[in-house]
């Protein structure tokens with residue numbers, strides 16, 4: 021059985037938390053004591069039925085205000101699959117928390133309130149989904165109960181969204197009319213919308229194929245060097261890390277970056293097993309034939325398919341701090357296990373979220389998104405984000421506050 | 436990452452090992468908080484997978500309430516001897532003796548709340564900058580909100596409204612002096628995942644996880660072990676029941692469940708069909724809707 025990670029996005033009050041609550045409720049994933057807590061809770065729907073949104077709105081402040089502030093993770097499984105859900109906030113102020121939930125997801129559910137149609141946050145979140153490289157999108161047009169389950173309303177929104185999807189080059193988009201409150205087309209097909217003959221949400225989630233490419237060049241950033249230095253393991257040097265993409269086999273020729281030293285894999289270990297081959301996603305320990313200089317922050321890559329190496333990188337940036345980006349400031353940049361310093365040397369453009377037009381920018385404020393060039397103190401060994409979400413991403417840290425202030429997606433090496 | 440060739444347990448395991456190695460790589464003085472429960476026992480196995488044949492780059496730290504199950508302490512000492520790693524014990528009794536905390540009184544007295552002080556003192560005394568814990572997000576709704584690298588201020592407090600973004604698998608462990616990070620490598624595991632992993636890895640557990648005959652009293656609809664640590668009065672009737680524990684904390688705040696499960700397969704079958712969550716057996720969570728959130732804000736695990 022495999023795991024599907026998905027998240028919900030959309031504007032405030034579009035019903036994201038309610039939808040997740042409904043999904044859990046209708047798949048019998050809510051246990052008796054949790055249900056009892058829901059029934060005893062102060063927050064109820066207007067008609068007195070239990071408010072399913074409080075299943076994920078786990079903070080006091082969220083329950084008091086009736087909004088989601090930070091991501092909540094929920095887990096459930098059906099006979100077909102395991103699911104990890106990130107319920108993310110719709111409020112613009114908390115966009116960074118939405119990006120947190122989205123960054124590891126395989127699929128996005130974008131909610132739209134049928135009464136309001138496509139709004140600014142729908143566009144913003146869809147844009148973020150496209151930037152973050154999430155290929156599968158389900159557009160759930162919610163609160164159909166409030167528009168008389170009207171096919172016309174549904175179709176009008178679909179038409180509008182299709183234009184957006186086309187503009188952003190999103191290819192795998194599925195449209196679904198739902199009522200999270202009443203449970204239409206979430207787990208059970210709706211009896212109210214005979215005009216819709218597609219799948220329910222859970223059927224879609226169970227079926228969607230997320231098989232990513234096993235190919236891709238072999239990359240393993242070294243997180244830790246294992247050196248027991250005991251009498252019997254005197255010369256033991258194992259390079260511990262998680263394989264980002266591709267696969268390594270014993271006897272493969274490799275290059276260590278940034279040093280450029282070459283060697284051959286002599287052994288791959290996983291705890292007390294020796295492996296002939298290690299695949300993307302696995303955390304293993306690699307041994308090399310030669311005694312090369314190698315420490316945390318270095319990357320072992322396949323010698324015949326090396327990544328970009330550059331100190332000047334063009335990247336998309338989501339700015340996540342209340343203090344604006346300063347082009348005169350030096351930030352820390354963390355890329356896998358590499359930590360170095362950098363400056364934003366150029367602001368190429370900022371995107372206007374309403375129109376998706378690109379404008380000149382002199383600074384980035386909280387929640388701004390755009391394209392920049394960064395200059396790093398040490399060259400990074402990276403792939404483009406479109407080829408590798410793992411090796412094409414990095415975060416910016418403000419060394420004054422230690423906060424994570426930016427999400428970076430590498431788009432090109434500047435020669 | 437093309438992770439779909441991996442079975443879900445392999446994927447969760449690989450993620451946890453990655454997180455443990457990030458702790459080793461990013462911090463000067465990390466520690467692994469070991470409670471003797473199944474989740475921290477799982478963490479120890481994951482640490483073996485992350486660092487063997489080397490030593491763990493951190494000691495195990497146990498906050499001993501003095502009200503632990505004897506089986507837990509026995510297990511702890513045997514395990515530490517077997518794996519050959521360092522154990523540091525922070526003692527709640529000592530905090531009481533030193534007058535740093537005051538023992539609760541009354542029928543529902545428990546040392547659960549007191550451990551926070553001992554924990555924070557131990558962190559400070561040894562200068563730990565990262566503490567690895569076995570909390571899972573499926574346990575409780577405030578935990579469901581917490582980052583894998585969760586920054587605590589100088590007073591150990593969690594501020595849920597000011598959490599850092601946590602993007603992709605990149606963990607920002609930068610902190611100011613005095614602060615520390617709580618790290619939760621099995622955040623994305625469910626209770627059932629832990630049990631399936633324990634079965635797959637053939638990990639031994641303290642005997643209290645399996646069904647056994649025990650003297651109990653019924654409190655607030657829950658079965659509590661009748662121990663000298665539980666303040667009892669004439670209303671409490673002691674009954675002998677066949678029970679097991681689903682979660683292991685202090686004897687005074689961990690309730691037992693009636694069970695016939697003597698083998699791990701029985702336990703997995705039992706949990707798969709259970710109508711009650713694991714935390715349903717924790718008196719400390721029943722206090723209020725935001726009990727866990729409030730304890731975390733105060734520096735709890």
Ligand SMILES: Nc1nc2c(ncn2[C@@H]2O[C@H](COP(=O)(O)OP(=O)(O)OP(=O)(O)O)[C@@H](O)[C@H]2O)c(=O)[nH]1
Pocket residue numbers: 030031032033034035036037038039065073086087088089108109110111162163164165166198199200201202
């Ligand atoms: N009539 C109707 N109301 C709904 C439906 N789905 C959600 N609601 C209501 O819409 C309101 C907002 O729902 P939430 O689930 O909290 O919205 P959200 O999208 O999670 O909001 P944020 O997380 O704060 O962005 C609540 O009062 C819900 O009961 C629906 O399908 N029909």
Ligand SMILES: [Mg+2]
Pocket residue numbers: 036037038073087088107108109110
């Ligand atoms: Mg919400």
